[in-house]
Amino acid sequence: MKSIWQIILVSAFLLGCENEKKSFLEGNLTVKFDIDQLEQQKVVLELITFNPKRIQLDTIEGEKGKGTFILNTDRTSFYSVYIPGKEGEIRFMANPNDIITVTGNANNLFASSKISGTPExxxxxxxxxxxxxxxxxxxxxxxxxxxxxxxxxxxxxxxxxxxxxxxxxxxxxxxxxxxxxxxxxxxxxxxxxxxxxxxxxxxxxxxxxxxxxxxxxxxxxxxxxxxxxxxxYSSAIGKKAPNFTLLNSEGKTTSLSDYEGKYVLLDFWNTGCRPCIQEIPNLKRIQKEFGGDKFEIISICIDRNNPGTQDVWRRINEKYQTNWTQVYDAGGLATAKKYKITHYPTMMVLDPLGNIIDAGNHVRGEQAYQIIRNLVSYD
Known part of the structure; x- marks a missing residue:
């Protein structure tokens, strides 16, 4: 479950160090990273929020793949370390006064990630x-x-x-x-x-x-x-899906209302969400077999409001040759709150009138295929 977190951090100050890159002058939380094949690239520390919106805390350039973030916080929270322009991230939690160490490989950060420093x-x-x-x-x-x-x-x-x-x-x-x-x-x-x-x-x-x-x-x-x-537990099923208008991968506006009259599978995802990427082949299969007059997939990428992340989004779509509607919701402003998106991927099925008829973690993989098959084939 990309997902359900929000926080406020207190203060931060930038400082360099002779042997190892460090960020803040003083603080009560230390986050060390040791990333193979980093090649002098920048590393970002973010605070993972309850909503899809995140808070970028600091950016430093690793010295031989190593660096240290030092910050002040007054509460327990979740954080993310990632490399701009690279897929994946390392997620972890931290309390005030913790010393956390994260390691991984820059070319496959999520798969290679390890977290240490506290029992939890x-x-x-x-x-x-x-x-x-x-x-x-x-x-x-x-x-x-x-x-x-x-x-x-x-x-x-x-x-x-x-x-x-x-x-x-x-x-x-x-x-x-x-x-x-x-x-x-x-x-x-x-x-x-x-x-x-x-x-x-x-x-x-x-x-x-x-x-x-x-x-x-x-x-x-x-x-x-x-x-x-x-x-x-006050279910959205049976309610009208809120309309939205966003730019698609071709730079043209796309509205949910454009698809009234069709069954629609809404796929809310994030570029740093590995399960979302792994779901793409199944979505391609569903679109190939059922896409057309009766059915369409709309994938809504909720991610950071910056050009680098949007480039990653475009590269993912090019790499996997997605052939259905792709739109980008920068910061989640158009859809996250309306649809109560708290984790990724989140999928919802709409009927031709635009009502939500199915939603939940079961709408994935083979089950998603069977749900759409039963709707479209027997309609």
Whole structure:
């Protein structure tokens, strides 16, 4: 679950150092990075917000891949380290007075990332590592299936594929639920629950909400999470999808209202969200089979309001040869609040009248394909 965080930091001052690049003059939180193949590129530290909007805290140039951010904070929060122009990021949490170390490879930051420095970050790193391993495994299954499908040999593999894929996702779900239930009040649960279906795990979300409110009574992130939990269980299904108008990948305006009369799959994503990128082949499959007079996909990228990130968005679309509507919502101003987007990817299915008829973490992968197939094929 890109996702559900917001914070206010106090102050920051820039200072250089002889041996290793450092950012702030003084502070109570230290974040060290050691990134292979960085090649004198800049590294950015951001505060991950509850809403898709983020707060950029500092930018420094690594010295032989190493550097240190030092900042002042009065609360527990989530942060991100990323390299402008590169895909992926390293996410972690930190308390005041923590010393955090993040490592990785500049060319594959998310896949290679490691977090250390506090017991809770070590647990969070183990969780992220498990989720990454599950994604790599399920991706490999999908590649084998697609290869067989191209040769019309996939029919014999369908049952085996569904069993292996389903078992892997079930194990991931068990791992995550055990992670959060061992300590419902740990702050990292705000990140962990992003991989759980909010509809199937309502009691877990409510338990975490209650425990976090008890442990972090004045934390703005937790207060915001509480308000989101309340809003989640007043379902959007059956309501009219709010209209929006954004620029597409060709620089032309596109409005949701342009697609009335069709079923629409809304795909809210982010360039730093690996699960979003991994969903692209499935979206291509859905568009190829069902796109046309009855159905269309609209992918809304909610990301930073800067040219560099928009270039990454364009390169991703070029790399994967996306052939459906792509629009960019800088800072999430047009859609994030209206659609209550708290994690990525988020997908919603609209009927031809523009009403939301399905939404949730289950609208992904093979399930998304079957949902659209049942709507379009039998309409």
């Amino acid at each position: 970050n070590k647990r969070l790193d183990s969780l992220i590592t498990y989720i990454k391993a599950t994604k790599y495994y399920t991706d490999s299954l999908q590649k084998v299936f697609k290869k067989a499908e191209s040769k019309q040999m996939h029919y014999a593999l369908i049952d085996q594929f569904q069993t292996l894929y389903g078992n892997a996702k079930l194990k991931e779900e068990v791992y995550v639920t055990n992670f959060v239930l061992r300590n419902p009040g740990q702050f990292s649960n705000l990140m962990a629950v992003n991989s759980l279906d909010k509809n199937r795990h309502k009691k877990i979300f409510q338990l975490i909400d209650s425990a976090l409110l008890n442990n972090f009574q004045n934390n703005e992130d937790v207060i915001k999470f509480h308000s989101i939990i309340d809003s989640w």
